[in-house]
């Protein structure tokens with residue numbers, strides 16, 4: 359049984375065990391999440407994604423350090439996701455190596471997790487683990503994705519603010535941009551800006567951004583330059599144009615500015631009502647998924663064990679269409 | 694309900710040299726289906742115990758070549774206990790003189806392995822010590 363009060367009181371071993379229960383999808387873990395739900399919704403969830411080796415873990419380390427040494431220090435949780443081996447189900451989770459500077463601080467809690475077969479850069483239980491941290495009073499939750507370098511929509515759905523980390527000299531800028539990762543970025547980070555090639559990486563990102571977002575432009579009109587202003591922006595309609603921030607995660611350069619961009623993004627989400635919208639969409643998705651599962655389970659209990667298999671055989675033999683099969687299964691009769 | 698994986702912290706306490714051996718063991722445990730949290734070089738006993746706590750580890754594997762095991766290991770066991778994790782199994786790999794092994798086991802260490810120990814043996818011993826979990 360999970361001691362919910364111990365979680366709320368900040369007991370770390372109780373929290374750690376709850377995280378395992380959630381990850382293992384035990385009934386106790388699910389019950390604890392339900393009990394803790396009224397205490398959630400306060401944390402700022404920050405996603406950190408980007409291609410392997412761009413410096414995500416190093417950056418998470420720096421972000422956490424800066425939140426801890428602010429004049430109003432925040433409690434920081436880190437969820438760092440690495441891939442499971444598809445062959446053995448095992449994993450080597452190595453993100454902590456970059457975060458040793460955070461050890462010994464009771465205001466920080468770092469948890470590594472493997473994807474356990476889930477695709478899309480997060481584990482199946484990542485959202486639940488984040489909820490547990492939220493209820494336990496962590497104000498900033500940093501979520502490091504696997505970093506497949508592809509469009510990772512899962513993190514954009516879960517996080518309030520998504521950082522996409524690029525680095526010079528990987529030769530994959532264009533590829534990452536093509537894969538649609540820009541669409542999920544609230545803030546673009548050019549890390550390793552102590553390395554050569556930082557200008558060209560930044561230029562590539564800026565060009566892509568200008569294609570994606572309406573900004574002031576100058577056209578040639580009958581040979582005369584004509585300025586066309588960007589669409590008028592009021593606070594409520596303002597578009598968020600992702601800023602580009604250079605950082606050196608190795609020593610913390612650019613990280614104070616990055617924190618300011620994150621705070622500005624949070625303020626933008628609140629001022630425009632987008633925070634409430636996102637929250638609604640996220641909870642709707644969770645509700646849908648659970649409803650789906652519950653209805654499926656209820657339906658299954660009302661079925662003869664082999665009804666599904668028999669119907670599937672008929673579909674396979676082209677004797678029944680999938681559409682008619684579902685009607686038959688749900689209504690218990692033909693067509 | 695998903696199966697529970699064996700979670701192992703692999704750490705290299707002390708100030709000495711390299712972590713090649715620790716990495717080989719980490720990969721072998723992964724290939725055996727375990728989840729290995731690799732924490733890297735120069736870990737203090739406090740850092741190792743903290744990692745075990747935050748990761749809800751079942752096993753802590755220590756790579757020690759420096760000869761400092763009699764200083765480091767009792768401290769790590771003490772910290773695990775203070776955190777309420779006396780059930781965590783501790784294994785040591787590296788260079789440990791034979792005469793120290795009984796004392797370490799008395800303190801609560803589950804297994805001690807020299808540099809040539811077959812990883813199969815380590816995997817079997819971990820599984821036996823943490824029965825009831827997959828990986």
Ligand SMILES: Nc1nc2c(ncn2[C@@H]2O[C@H](COP(=O)(O)OP(=O)(O)OP(=O)(O)O)[C@@H](O)[C@H]2O)c(=O)[nH]1
Pocket residue numbers: 409410411412413414415416417453456504505549550551552553605606607608609
């Ligand atoms: N020169 C330089 N190196 C950096 C910087 N940030 C990180 N690194 C190095 O880049 C390597 C990868 O850093 P990580 O933080 O592990 O990168 P990651 O994106 O988390 O990697 P994965 O989790 O494996 O995808 C390490 O060797 C870091 O020391 C930086 O700003 N400048």
Ligand SMILES: [Mg+2]
Pocket residue numbers: 414415416452453502
């Ligand atoms: Mg990383």
